[in-house]
Amino acid sequence: MSASNHLTRPRLPYWLLAFSALVFACAALSPVASAQASDKSVCPRPAAGSIVPEPEDLRSKNGKLEADLTAFNMVDAKGAYRYCFSDANGRESPNLRVSPGDLVILHLRNALVEPKSDAPKSDAPAAHHMHTHASAADDPCNSGIMSDVSTNLHFHGITIPPVCHQDDVLKTSIQPGDQPFEYRFRIPSDEPPGLYWYHPHIHGFTKNQVLGGASGALIVEGIERSRKSVAGLPERVFIIRDQDLVNPDAPPSKSEPVVPKFMIDRDGDAANNGTGFGKPAKDLSINYVPVPYPDYPPATIRMRPGERQLWRVLNASAITYLNLQVLFARSAQPLQLVAMDGVPIDHNDSRVDTENIQTHLALPPGARAEFIVTGPAADQPALLVTRSVDTGPGGENDTNRMLAKIVASSDAPEPRSTLVASPVPLPPPTQAWIGNTQPVRTRRLYFSEKLSDPNDPTSAVEFYLTVDGQEPKMFNMSSGVPDIIVQQGTVEDWIIENRSRELHAFHIHQMHFLLLEYAGTPVNEDFVRDIVNVPYFDGRSLTYPSVRLRMDFRDPNTVGDFVYHCHLLEHEDKGMMGLIRVEPAAPLRRIMVPDRASRAATIFLAAPIR
Numbered sequence: 001m002s003a004s005n006h007l008t009r010p011r012l013p014y015w016l017l018a019f020s021a022l023v024f025a026c027a028a029l030s031p032v033a034s035a036q037a038s039d040k041s042v043c044p045r046p047a048a049g050s051i052v053p054e055p056e057d058l059r060s061k062n063g064k065l066e067a068d069l070t071a072f073n074m075v076d077a078k079g080a081y082r083y084c085f086s087d088a089n090g091r092e093s094p095n096l097r098v099s100p101g102d103l104v105i106l107h108l109r110n111a112l113v114e115p116k117s118d119a120p121k122s123d124a125p126a127a128h129h130m131h132t133h134a135s136a137a138d139d140p141c142n143s144g145i146m147s148d149v150s151t152n153l154h155f156h157g158i159t160i161p162p163v164c165h166q167d168d169v170l171k172t173s174i175q176p177g178d179q180p181f182e183y184r185f186r187i188p189s190d191e192p193p194g195l196y197w198y199h200p201h202i203h204g205f206t207k208n209q210v211l212g213g214a215s216g217a218l219i220v221e222g223i224e225r226s227r228k229s230v231a232g233l234p235e236r237v238f239i240i241r242d243q244d245l246v247n248p249d250a251p252p253s254k255s256e257p258v259v260p261k262f263m264i265d266r267d268g269d270a271a272n273n274g275t276g277f278g279k280p281a282k283d284l285s286i287n288y289v290p291v292p293y294p295d296y297p298p299a300t301i302r303m304r305p306g307e308r309q310l311w312r313v314l315n316a317s318a319i320t321y322l323n324l325q326v327l328f329a330r331s332a333q334p335l336q337l338v339a340m341d342g343v344p345i346d347h348n349d350s351r352v353d354t355e356n357i358q359t360h361l362a363l364p365p366g367a368r369a370e371f372i373v374t375g376p377a378a379d380q381p382a383l384l385v386t387r388s389v390d391t392g393p394g395g396e397n398d399t400n401r402m403l404a405k406i407v408a409s410s411d412a413p414e415p416r417s418t419l420v421a422s423p424v425p426l427p428p429p430t431q432a433w434i435g436n437t438q439p440v441r442t443r444r445l446y447f448s449e450k451l452s453d454p455n456d457p458t459s460a461v462e463f464y465l466t467v468d469g470q471e472p473k474m475f476n477m478s479s480g481v482p483d484i485i486v487q488q489g490t491v492e493d494w495i496i497e498n499r500s501r502e503l504h505a506f507h508i509h510q511m512h513f514l515l516l517e518y519a520g521t522p523v524n525e526d527f528v529r530d531i532v533n534v535p536y537f538d539g540r541s542l543t544y545p546s547v548r549l550r551m552d553f554r555d556p557n558t559v560g561d562f563v564y565h566c567h568l569l570e571h572e573d574k575g576m577m578g579l580i581r582v583e584p585a586a587p588l589r590r591i592m593v594p595d596r597a598s599r600a601a602t603i604f605l606a607a608p609i610r
């Protein structure tokens with residue numbers, strides 16, 4: 001009897017428990033289920049081998065670009081996560097096209113859904129979940145929540161203030177279910193024309209989201225006003241992204257030379273084997289057309305025979321370096337470089353028409369190159385490829401591979417956009433060329449890596465970007481204490497060392513810099529960058545390899561707190577980031593000067609603080 005009682009008594013609570021579990025499961029799973037069911041509408045991706053599509057253009061009108069963007073994610077049939085931003089018409093990761101002086105208003109909605117429990121673990125330490133959702137975190141400007149389903153936007157390369165609703169990534173975070181969040185900022189009237197980009201910047205989770213495809217182009221129009229060599233040319237945007245391998249278990253193609261067995265990294269990616277062959281760490285795609293290992297079936301770019309076009313190429317990869325070439329048969333073609341990282345070469349003087357000819361263009365993750373390509377003759381075999389990059393013994397395997405075949409025919413459709421044929425030249429910049437300025441000081445920073453348990457070679461690697469003399473530590477989002485304080489209006493020289501056995505790419509928000517020395521050799525570049533590769537340590541030399549940069553804090557829009565970090569986003573997520581505070585220049589001083597008509601004129605001795 002007692003046994004029977006024992007069996008019957010729990011029935012009701014058990015049933016209730018099962019019911020509530022079911023309700024909970026439905027609530028938790030329904031967004032995932034709906035995202036998976038709408039496979040065809042959320043973050044759709046073209047098939048391998050497709051003609052490379054042009055991203056949709058959202059253009060400003062009457063000085064304003066106002067658009068809705070929604071952050072989506074989904075799990076594809078192979079279990080890979082896709083992320084994207086879609087506009088109000090469902091068009092994926094559109095080009096945002098603006099002019100200097102334009103007002104930009106973006107309504108960002110978060111429609112991200114929780115990853116399944118069996119999804120790969122994020123790189124983020126749990127400490128990033130430092131707020132509960134019920135507190136001050138409900139304010140997206142002060143949220144600080146960094147999770148797989150948080151989103152925000154960083155406008156990479158644009159010199160706008162690092163404040164909420166503009167370009168803050170330290171506290172701004174939008175959660176699923178929040179009201180659409182408004183970004184509202186003005187493109188500076190002196191913003192150099194060129195290719196910038198937008199991507200989420202959720203510390204600890206940026207790699208997952210960018211690897212999933214969350215990125216798009218932001219184009220400041222008018223490059224032909226700075227570089228008349230591109231006037232009247234058709235232009236097109238190519239966004240090269242990396243993604244997890246579609247065929248991770250496949251052996252290398254039989255057409256490749258046999259290479260020694262390569263190692264497997266702790267993080268499961270293929271380590272650099274230095275040959276350019278073997279299994280890459282990641283697949284690449286071009287405007288979302290995948291080019292998967294092991295056979296790398298190329299996408300197709302159509303153009304007219306011998307046609308000259310401006311190609312605007314963004315390396316939106318999370319961790320993959322590019323080394324681009326255009327090959328006719330096996331011969332690398334001259335590429336006329338027009339702009340790097342959004343800024344035209346010789347931008348300080350539009351009267352100079354420099355011919356900067358390259359046969360390959362190396363782009364670390366996050367970098368952009370804009371260059372003139374001359375199309376092949378009809379039926380001439382032509383390819384856009386990336387050559388291997390030696391990322392160091394600790395780096396990823398960035399292999400040789402095709403991206404697209406270039407097919408020339410007289411009936412090829414023209415790109416959607418053509419640059420103005422008779423542009424009005426831009427006025428010269430009001431500031432002196434950065435190369436002609438005097439730095440107020442020199443600082444030394446260094447990249448380094450350390451096992452979290454020095455006695456356990458399988459323990460996690462910690463990544464640091466340290467000001468020389470300070471204690472190396474992983475970036476802490478909640479510290480709020482700047483690692484570097486500078487004054488707006490000044491220029492500094494920074495030496496960035498690499499004390500690790502793999503490449504890192506130094507990036508700073510809000511501004512550009514001039515590369516002065518690379519690995520001990522002075523360089524004389526006629527352009528500025530917002531990302532630069534730092535060569536890896538060979539383990540033998542008496543000094544660490546470094547770059548020397550002239551950092552430009554003259555623009556008042558740089559005032560505030562923002563970050564500098566490695567743009568291999570896996571490294572950034574795992575701590576390779578620092579906080580800089582740009583303090584306002586000396587307080588605004590005004591002198592009242594009475595003139596002969598006894599009216600007062602005001603002379604500003606310091607730049608007004610915006």
Ligand SMILES: [Cu+2]
Nearest residue numbers: 504566568571
């Ligand atoms: Cu790095």
